[in-house]
Amino acid sequence: xxxxxxxxxxxxxNLGLDSEEELRAILPLLKFKGRINRGEDIVQAGxxxxxxxxxLEGAAxxxxxxxxxxxxxxxxxxxxxxxxxxxxxxxxxxxxIAALSECTVAIVRHEDLQRAAALYPNLSFALWRDAxxxxxxxxxxxxxxxxxxxxxxxxxxxxxxxxxxxxxxxxASTIPLTQVDLADxxxxxxxxxxxxxxxxxxxxxxxKSTRGIEVVHRDRLFEIAKFDGxxxxxxxxxxxxxxxxxxxxxxxxxx
Amino acid sequence: xxxxxxxxxxxxxNLGLDSEEELRAILPLLKFKGRINRGEDIVQAGxxxxxxxxxLEGAAxxxxxxxxxxxxxxxxxxxxxxxxxxxxxxxxxxxxIAALSECTVAIVRHEDLQRAAALYPNLSFALWRDAxxxxxxxxxxxxxxxxxxxxxxxxxxxxxxxxxxxxxxxxASTIPLTQVDLADxxxxxxxxxxxxxxxxxxxxxxxKSTRGIEVVHRDRLFEIAKFDGxxxxxxxxxxxxxxxxxxxxxxxxxx
DNA sequence: CGCATCATTGAAGCCCTTCAAGACTTGTGG
DNA sequence: CCACAAGTCTTGAAGGGCTTCAATGATGCG
Numbered sequence: 001x002x003x004x005x006x007x008x009x010x011x012x013x014n015l016g017l018d019s020e021e022e023l024r025a026i027l028p029l030l031k032f033k034g035r036i037n038r039g040e041d042i043v044q045a046g047x048x049x050x051x052x053x054x055x056l057e058g059a060a061x062x063x064x065x066x067x068x069x070x071x072x073x074x075x076x077x078x079x080x081x082x083x084x085x086x087x088x089x090x091x092x093x094x095x096x097i098a099a100l101s102e103c104t105v106a107i108v109r110h111e112d113l114q115r116a117a118a119l120y121p122n123l124s125f126a127l128w129r130d131a132x133x134x135x136x137x138x139x140x141x142x143x144x145x146x147x148x149x150x151x152x153x154x155x156x157x158x159x160x161x162x163x164x165x166x167x168x169x170x171x172a173s174t175i176p177l178t179q180v181d182l183a184d185x186x187x188x189x190x191x192x193x194x195x196x197x198x199x200x201x202x203x204x205x206x207x208k209s210t211r212g213i214e215v216v217h218r219d220r221l222f223e224i225a226k227f228d229g230x231x232x233x234x235x236x237x238x239x240x241x242x243x244x245x246x247x248x249x250x251x252x253x254x255x
Numbered sequence: 256x257x258x259x260x261x262x263x264x265x266x267x268x269n270l271g272l273d274s275e276e277e278l279r280a281i282l283p284l285l286k287f288k289g290r291i292n293r294g295e296d297i298v299q300a301g302x303x304x305x306x307x308x309x310x311l312e313g314a315a316x317x318x319x320x321x322x323x324x325x326x327x328x329x330x331x332x333x334x335x336x337x338x339x340x341x342x343x344x345x346x347x348x349x350x351x352i353a354a355l356s357e358c359t360v361a362i363v364r365h366e367d368l369q370r371a372a373a374l375y376p377n378l379s380f381a382l383w384r385d386a387x388x389x390x391x392x393x394x395x396x397x398x399x400x401x402x403x404x405x406x407x408x409x410x411x412x413x414x415x416x417x418x419x420x421x422x423x424x425x426x427a428s429t430i431p432l433t434q435v436d437l438a439d440x441x442x443x444x445x446x447x448x449x450x451x452x453x454x455x456x457x458x459x460x461x462x463k464s465t466r467g468i469e470v471v472h473r474d475r476l477f478e479i480a481k482f483d484g485x486x487x488x489x490x491x492x493x494x495x496x497x498x499x500x501x502x503x504x505x506x507x508x509x510x
Numbered sequence: 511c512g513c514a515t516c517a518t519t520g521a522a523g524c525c526c527t528t529c530a531a532g533a534c535t536t537g538t539g540g
Numbered sequence: 541c542c543a544c545a546a547g548t549c550t551t552g553a554a555g556g557g558c559t560t561c562a563a564t565g566a567t568g569c570g
Contacts (some may be wrong), residue, residue, distance in 0.1 A: 022497055039547095065401045065482055074394055088386055094485065132345055133385065138393035139319070139329055145401050146442030147321045147524075178548065187401030190529055194550060200461070210535060210548075226322055230349065294515095404557075433516065444559055449518060464565060465516070517566070524559080534549070540543090 004056050007080025008169055015126035022120045030106040036099045043084045051107040053083040058103030059176045060063035060093055071184035075137050080168050084110045085127050101176055133233055140231045150196045155225035163229050175213040199211050259311050260414035262335025262423055270381035277375045285361040291354045298339045306362040308338040313358030314431045317350055328440035331509050332393050335423050356431055388488055395486045400442045405451045408441050410480035413468060418484050430468040
């Protein structure tokens with residue numbers, strides 16, 4: 001039986017919350033919020049709610065509209081991802097999250113989170129780690145946009161989405177994003193995005209498909225991108241890192 | 256009497272560590288490390304030391320060398336800034352920090368930090384906050400590089416440096432960075448950086464000066480940049496935020 | 511005084527953008 | 541079930557912002 005919270009459970013496990021006890025204590029704090037259509041905001045810029053949001057199903061993005069009306073997408077979010085938990089620490093955050101497909105979302109009230117964090121320090125720690133991971137993605141995006149021409153830039157972006165979808169246990173053969181979405185994330189015009197995607201198709205990497213990027217030659221894509229996914233800190237790295245904490249001990253891990 | 260740790264104290268206060276008791280407990284953990292010349296690394300990529308570094312005096316940058324040999328600068332660091340405290344949480348971080356002027360640095364051993372963090376939860380909290388602040392700068396840099404043409408892009412970059420230098424109590428009339436440094440941070444060629452700086456001089460905003468960017472018309476610079484510094488979360492914003500925590504309570508603040 | 515770093519200038523050209531229009535797909539209401 | 545609208549994808553043409561290459565002028569330091 002597949003439950004709607006499974007991707008979230010998987011995500012929390014990847015963040016170091018692996019005990020059944022912790023998960024049983026945390027999951028009931030989730031309150032189902034509803035479904036949201038593509039194009040609508042899941043979290044609005046400037047709002048300061050007393051809760052944070054979890055994306056149970058669907059694809060979304062963290063973005064900002066610039067002063068000249070353009071949209072810069074910082075990161076994508078998929079099933080199981082935390083949307084705006086930085087708001088738990090920094091309530092006046094300017095972050096906005098938009099749905100890129102039909103999304104199912106749930107919320108956690110900050111006061112519940114706070115109580116749980118006091119009981120389970122691993123939780124505070126997982127949230128912190130999640131925030132650091134996002135910062136790592138920001139840095140990679142900076143390198144991508146600042147230094148790489150369109151072809152490797154787009155290839156890198158697609159590689160990241162594949163790896164993250166796979167790590168979340170989702171289908172990664174077709175990335176659920178439009179060319180417009182990718183263009184706003186890569187800081188390229190949609191016209192040039194379209195032409196470069198056609199180049200990737202001629203290279204045998206992508207297939208023609210409407211609504212979504214279909215990858216047909218994964219290895220060649222990674223080769224073009226020269227993709228180095230270490231910045232994503234996947235579970236195998238997490239192991240090393242948990243081992244380190246085990247030897248060192250950590251105030252946030254102490255009961 | 257001006258001490259070499261004054262900028263650091265100021266920085267810690269801005270991060271919410273305002274009690275004398277906490278500061279008296281934390282400062283002795285600092286061990287003087289030495290002076291480092293421009294061009295040398297303060298923190299090397301890939302290293303996993305058991306300590307973190309503080310920049311007591313000088314200017315530095317967090318950067319990465321890309322696969323094609325270019326340097327992307329993520330953020331600048333000034334007197335009093337924490338260099339690599341993310342290493343405390345994520346030891347395998349790939350961050351590298353280079354000195355951009357002659358720098359004085361000190362270190363804190365992680366085991367000392369850990370003991371202090373257990374006694375003073377405000378410390379954990381300040382470090383977390385510092386990391387979130389850096390992530391906020393990354394996002395702004397993404398908007399800057401992804402969406403703005405050279406002139407406002409460079410203007411924005413300079414504005415940020417002025418504000419941060421002022422917030423640290425340092426002289427902000429001349430930004431202690433070369434055109435090469437700025438170019439690597441703005442993801443522009445040095446040639447184009449030079450030409451755009453000349454444009455800013457013709458606009459009466461900058462003065463001709465070797466080694467350093469001299470700002471002579473601050474207001475006009477901010478106007479050109481349309482600078483909105485809220486992302487820097489300056490002390491006045493911190494106040495609001497501390498007040499929020501006061502009303503809400505927070506597990507990391509509980510003893 | 512010579513060397514290294516930094517700043518400057520000119521010329522050529524390409525990557526990418528903008529504008530504009532058309533084809534295709536999807537969803538919705540009559 | 542069709543028609544229309546909205547969103548997505550595609551294509552062509554023109555142009556400009558920025559890069560690269562290459563060389564020269566400044567500045568400062570040992």
